[in-house]
Amino acid sequence: MEPDTRSRILDAAEALLVQHGLDATTLRMITTEAQANLAAVNYHFGSKEALIEAVFRRRLTWLNRQRIAALDALEAEARGAPLKPRQIVEAFFGVAIRMAADTGGGRTFMRLLGRTYTEPSDFVRTFLAEEYAEVITRFKAAFFKALPDVPQEEFLWRFHFMMGALSYAISGADALRLLGPIDEPDPDALYARLMSFLIGGLRAPLPALVPASPAKPLKKPRGRRAA
Amino acid sequence: MEPDTRSRILDAAEALLVQHGLDATTLRMITTEAQANLAAVNYHFGSKEALIEAVFRRRLTWLNRQRIAALDALEAEARGAPLKPRQIVEAFFGVAIRMAADTGGGRTFMRLLGRTYTEPSDFVRTFLAEEYAEVITRFKAAFFKALPDVPQEEFLWRFHFMMGALSYAISGADALRLLGPIDEPDPDALYARLMSFLIGGLRAPLPALVPASPAKPLKKPRGRRAA
DNA sequence: AAGGGTTTCAAACGGTTGTTTCAGTCTGCT
DNA sequence: AGCAGACTGAAACAACCGTTTGAAACCCTT
Numbered sequence: 001m002e003p004d005t006r007s008r009i010l011d012a013a014e015a016l017l018v019q020h021g022l023d024a025t026t027l028r029m030i031t032t033e034a035q036a037n038l039a040a041v042n043y044h045f046g047s048k049e050a051l052i053e054a055v056f057r058r059r060l061t062w063l064n065r066q067r068i069a070a071l072d073a074l075e076a077e078a079r080g081a082p083l084k085p086r087q088i089v090e091a092f093f094g095v096a097i098r099m100a101a102d103t104g105g106g107r108t109f110m111r112l113l114g115r116t117y118t119e120p121s122d123f124v125r126t127f128l129a130e131e132y133a134e135v136i137t138r139f140k141a142a143f144f145k146a147l148p149d150v151p152q153e154e155f156l157w158r159f160h161f162m163m164g165a166l167s168y169a170i171s172g173a174d175a176l177r178l179l180g181p182i183d184e185p186d187p188d189a190l191y192a193r194l195m196s197f198l199i200g201g202l203r204a205p206l207p208a209l210v211p212a213s214p215a216k217p218l219k220k221p222r223g224r225r226a227a
Numbered sequence: 228m229e230p231d232t233r234s235r236i237l238d239a240a241e242a243l244l245v246q247h248g249l250d251a252t253t254l255r256m257i258t259t260e261a262q263a264n265l266a267a268v269n270y271h272f273g274s275k276e277a278l279i280e281a282v283f284r285r286r287l288t289w290l291n292r293q294r295i296a297a298l299d300a301l302e303a304e305a306r307g308a309p310l311k312p313r314q315i316v317e318a319f320f321g322v323a324i325r326m327a328a329d330t331g332g333g334r335t336f337m338r339l340l341g342r343t344y345t346e347p348s349d350f351v352r353t354f355l356a357e358e359y360a361e362v363i364t365r366f367k368a369a370f371f372k373a374l375p376d377v378p379q380e381e382f383l384w385r386f387h388f389m390m391g392a393l394s395y396a397i398s399g400a401d402a403l404r405l406l407g408p409i410d411e412p413d414p415d416a417l418y419a420r421l422m423s424f425l426i427g428g429l430r431a432p433l434p435a436l437v438p439a440s441p442a443k444p445l446k447k448p449r450g451r452r453a454a
Numbered sequence: 455a456a457g458g459g460t461t462t463c464a465a466a467c468g469g470t471t472g473t474t475t476c477a478g479t480c481t482g483c484t
Numbered sequence: 485a486g487c488a489g490a491c492t493g494a495a496a497c498a499a500c501c502g503t504t505t506g507a508a509a510c511c512c513t514t
Binding site for chain 3: 005036037038039040043044
């Protein structure tokens with residue numbers, strides 16, 4: 001009750017959005033939870049969409065600035081030499097995991113983010129793309145330079161897969177209960193686990209069939225096995 | 228227009244759910260698309276939730292039965308010997324990718340599934356757990372046997388990460404546009420890409436800190452090879 | 455003390471949601 | 485033919501949605 005109405009609404013919205021999703025979270029839920037009047041949302045933010053955008057922007061720009069700063073530091077130290085892939089992975093995903101470990105709002109926000117990433121609500125996707133634009137170009141360039149022998153399209157897919165693993169790592173125990181009982185993870189352990197998985201996947205041998213590659217060094221050609 | 232109303236509604240719902248999400252898809256959208264009357268949903272299924280459950284069950288039980296059949300075949304052939312991890316991965320994730328490649332309903336369904344997996348709508352999670360129960364126990368057992376030197380908790384997390392990668396692989400180009408322009412993937416190429424990524428991640432060296440280790444894992448986890 | 459800008463409040467707005475109702479149509483059986 | 489049971493149709497239901505309104509309450513400078 002201490003902070004002003006605007007912040008209380010942001011916090012309440014963040015918590016409720018991750019729990020119920022974008023559409024199922026109503027302004028009445030939010031304002032009740034925030035102990036504010038219903039009209040306060042439209043007064044302070046203008047609309048529900050604008051509120052959601054503010055919830056994302058508040059933490060996302062900070063997060064991506066952190067990533068860029070981490071990359072800057074690495075590149076400054078390397079003096080033009082290509083970085084090691086593991087360093088770049090740590091800069092990009094490590095910041096996210098570390099933010100997700102924050103027991104304050106950061107944790108619930110990262111869950112919300114991982115959740116929304118697959119949820120193609122048009123207006124969210126729009127400003128998400130905008131918010132990610134710079135960090136994506138920077139890290140793509142760094143990765144391409146660090147992995148010159150990996151075809152770029154191939155790498156983009158692996159990056160995409162890594163994002164999926166990150167998303168699940170963060171949404172974490174909720175979805176993992178499906179696999180069986182598991183204790184809430186120690187953040188450091190989660191960090192180490194995800195890192196070794198990501199780097200294992202990133203540096204896996206390339207699949208054999210990429211563009212026009214007539215040789216088939218791997219076992220299975222492409223049979224229509226039991227369909 | 229050929230099939231009966233019930234099937235038309237299921238198909239329309241499937242297509243619309245993946246596009247707009249569970250809450251944002253209205254019964255009026257569905258019945259309009261299916262060229263059926265609004266009341267038909269409640270007549271044939273009882274409620275919107277029951278409709279959604281039917282949409283999932285229709286393909287999910289088939290999918291998981293396929294996975295179990297694939298595992299049965301592998302185990303019969305191995306005659307009690309542990310399977311190779313790659314075989315189990317192919318049995319579990321290969322079936323999913325192959326279903327996602329189906330240009331008929333299978334493809335849109337798999338997108339819906341990957342999308343819903345992070346979306347913790349309580350009632351969906353309930354019957355999803357129920358629907359997955361058998362296949363999870365079977366594959367967990369097979370993996371534990373195939374990877375005897377990987378701690379079980381460690382493996383469960385990797386399995387979780389793999390599910391994340393699968394989810395993103397399927398929801399695919401939608402979310403990937405964020406990374407830059409990419410062509411719609413050839414299903415075979417996607418299969419090969421995801422497989423090598425997954426197996427690379429699954430067999431990555433174990434992180435070093437599993438027991439109580441107060442040291443910060445930021446630098447070198449330095450582990451042995453898994454399995 | 456007065457007054458102006460900012461913030462809160464209760465109430466209402468039009469619109470849309472899932473669900474229900476009930477009269478009508480179609481189908482197949484004896 | 486006739487009639488029961490399965491299905492479709494149009495219309496209405498209460499409940500809830502996001503947003504707007506206009507009047508109170510608050511805060512701060514002069």
